[in-house]
Every structure is written in C-alpha cells, then in structure tokens.
Amino acid sequence: MSALTATDVRVVLDRGVVPVDGVSLRVDSGGWLGVIGPNGAGKSTLLKALAGLLPYQGAVTLEPAPEGSQRRDLARVLAYVAQQPTLPPNVSVREYVLLGRTPYLGYLGNPGRFDREIADGALARLELESLAHRRLGTLSGGERQRVVLARALAQQPRVLLLDEPTSALDLGHQQHVLELVDELRLDEGLTVISTLHDLTAAAQYADRLVLLDRGRVAAAGIPAEVLSESRIREVYRAVVSVTTDISGRPVPTPVRPSGRPRPCRRDVDSG
Numbered sequence: 001m002s003a004l005t006a007t008d009v010r011v012v013l014d015r016g017v018v019p020v021d022g023v024s025l026r027v028d029s030g031g032w033l034g035v036i037g038p039n040g041a042g043k044s045t046l047l048k049a050l051a052g053l054l055p056y057q058g059a060v061t062l063e064p065a066p067e068g069s070q071r072r073d074l075a076r077v078l079a080y081v082a083q084q085p086t087l088p089p090n091v092s093v094r095e096y097v098l099l100g101r102t103p104y105l106g107y108l109g110n111p112g113r114f115d116r117e118i119a120d121g122a123l124a125r126l127e128l129e130s131l132a133h134r135r136l137g138t139l140s141g142g143e144r145q146r147v148v149l150a151r152a153l154a155q156q157p158r159v160l161l162l163d164e165p166t167s168a169l170d171l172g173h174q175q176h177v178l179e180l181v182d183e184l185r186l187d188e189g190l191t192v193i194s195t196l197h198d199l200t201a202a203a204q205y206a207d208r209l210v211l212l213d214r215g216r217v218a219a220a221g222i223p224a225e226v227l228s229e230s231r232i233r234e235v236y237r238a239v240v241s242v243t244t245d246i247s248g249r250p251v252p253t254p255v256r257p258s259g260r261p262r263p264c265r266r267d268v269d270s271g
C-alpha cells in the first residue's frame with residue numbers, strides 16, 4: 001500500500017521561480033524514499049510542499065487519509081523536520097519535545113502523563129536525557145538537530161519527512177540517527193522521505209531514490225539504478241568511482257578530477 005503519492009507537483013514562487021516542476025513520486029507504507037540532487041535542485045522545496053507548508057499545483061495524497069482537514073489532523077499523520085529549524089532559545093529541551101504532542105491535545109489542553117511518557121521516550125531514543133533541562137539556545141548544532149527529531153518522534157507520525165537530518169551530526173551520531181529511523185520503519189511501519197547529501201548514506205538507508213535536477217526528476221529507482229558514475233558526473237558534475245558493498249548497494253567515492261592524487265607524506269614532522 002502506498003503511504004504517500006505525489007502527482008505532478010509544481011511549486012511556483014514569486015517572480016515566476018519554479019523550484020519544483022512536475023515531480024511525481026510514491027512511497028510505500030514502511031518504505032524509505034531518499035530525495036537527492038545537487039544544491040538548488042528543489043529538494044527542500046519539494047519536502048515543504050509534501051508537508052503542506054507551501055502552496056503547490058498537482059496532488060499529494062496520504063493513505064489512509066487524515067481523519068479531518070485541519071492542520072492538527074495532518075500533524076497526527078505526518079511530521080516534518082526542517083533543515084534549519086528556528087528554535088525558541090529559552091524553552092527547555094523537554095518542553096520543546098513535549099510540543100510534539102500538541103496535535104493530540106484538546107483545545108487549551110495540557111499534556112497528560114501519557115504525553116510526558118511519549119516525549120520522554122523520544123528523548124531517551126535520541127540519548128538526550130542528560131540535556132532535558134537545558135535551554136535550546138545553549139545547545140550545539142548537532143544537539144539541536146537531535147532535539148528537533150525527538151519532537152517529531154513524539155508526534156508519533158506515520159510518515160516522517162526529514163530535510164537533511166544528519167547535516168550537523170558527527171559520524172557516530174549520523175549513524176545512530178539513521179539506524180534509529182530505520183529501526184522505527186522496520187518495527188513500527190514508519191514511512192520515511194528524507195533528503196540526504198551524503199550519497200553513500202542515501203544508498204545505505206533508502207530503499208528507493210529520486211534524483212532531482214533543476215526541479216525535475218532526473219532518475220528514480222533503487223539506489224543501484226540511480227547512482228551510476230555517469231549520472232553523478234552529469235547531474236552533480238562530480239567525478240566519483242562507484243563500488244558495491246556486500247549487500248549490493250552502491251558506494252560512491254569522490255575521485256580527484258585531475259587524476260593526480262598527491263601521495264600523503266609520512267616524513268612531515270607532526271610535532
């Protein structure tokens with residue numbers, strides 16, 4: 001069953017800028033769709049349109065559909081994590097993650113014990129318990145990024161839209177976050193659409209990729225079909241060598257275009 005289907009989505013901004021121009025895609029329930037492409041290809045704009053945060057032409061449908069047509073009905077089904085979210089600096093980490101429960105609260109309702117348990121569970125999953133009382137304004141970039149993801153998990157969505165979820169994370173935290181999202185997908189049937197610049201990570205975690213180029217789909221399919229050396233050269237203007245890991249997934253590695261890599265010198269005195 002498809003969880004989200006986009007048909008011929010087109011976003012027209014001021015002065016006739018069209019960053020997304022006729023994109024169609026589909027992600028099955030429990031699937032992970034990676035949206036890749038060079039800077040300015042339209043990835044973030046597409047995600048905002050899918051999240052209903054930008055007006056668009058075309059159609060985006062969720063299956064099953066949200067129970068009502070209000071914003072909170074959509075928020076119970078779909079969570080969106082922005083690339084650079086604006087965070088209220090004086091709010092504590094725990095209070096902020098608890099905001100993920102807002103779509104479930106009644107009018108002027110306060111979160112109850114169940115909501116606090118869900119929010120604390122999300123904090124624990126992202127290993128943020130020791131930061132629970134810290135103000136958002138005091139966090140590092142990577143800590144902020146994990147807190148925003150914790151809030152999205154507290155929302156208990158069926159579909160999670162992630163815009164560059166690991167851009168501020170070190171290698172260990174990148175792996176932890178991507179593994180966690182994958183675990184949620186496999187255990188709880190979460191459907192994921194994420195933009196990722198790291199093509200190796202995109203190939204490792206997404207089961208299908210959509211490659212955008214100047215607002216249009218340049219290629220779509222399983223990672224091995226999309227990430228060929230020639231296509232990466234054509235769309236990214238980058239020279240890479242693509243090998244295959246033991247699971248058959250492609251591993252693109254940048255190669256010096258000059259073909260003359262300088263040997264590392266072992267004789268330099270590092271002090």
Ligand SMILES: Nc1ncnc2c1ncn2[C@@H]1O[C@H](COP(=O)(O)OP(=O)(O)OP(=O)(O)O)[C@@H](O)[C@H]1O
Binds near residue numbers: 013039
């Ligand atoms: N409000 C806006 N007004 C004018 N142009 C915009 C606006 N928002 C986005 N654009 C342009 O639309 C294009 C697509 O932007 P978008 O942020 O979707 O790209 P992206 O693929 O996510 O890029 P990156 O990898 O650099 O994050 C870019 O050329 C951008 O400058």
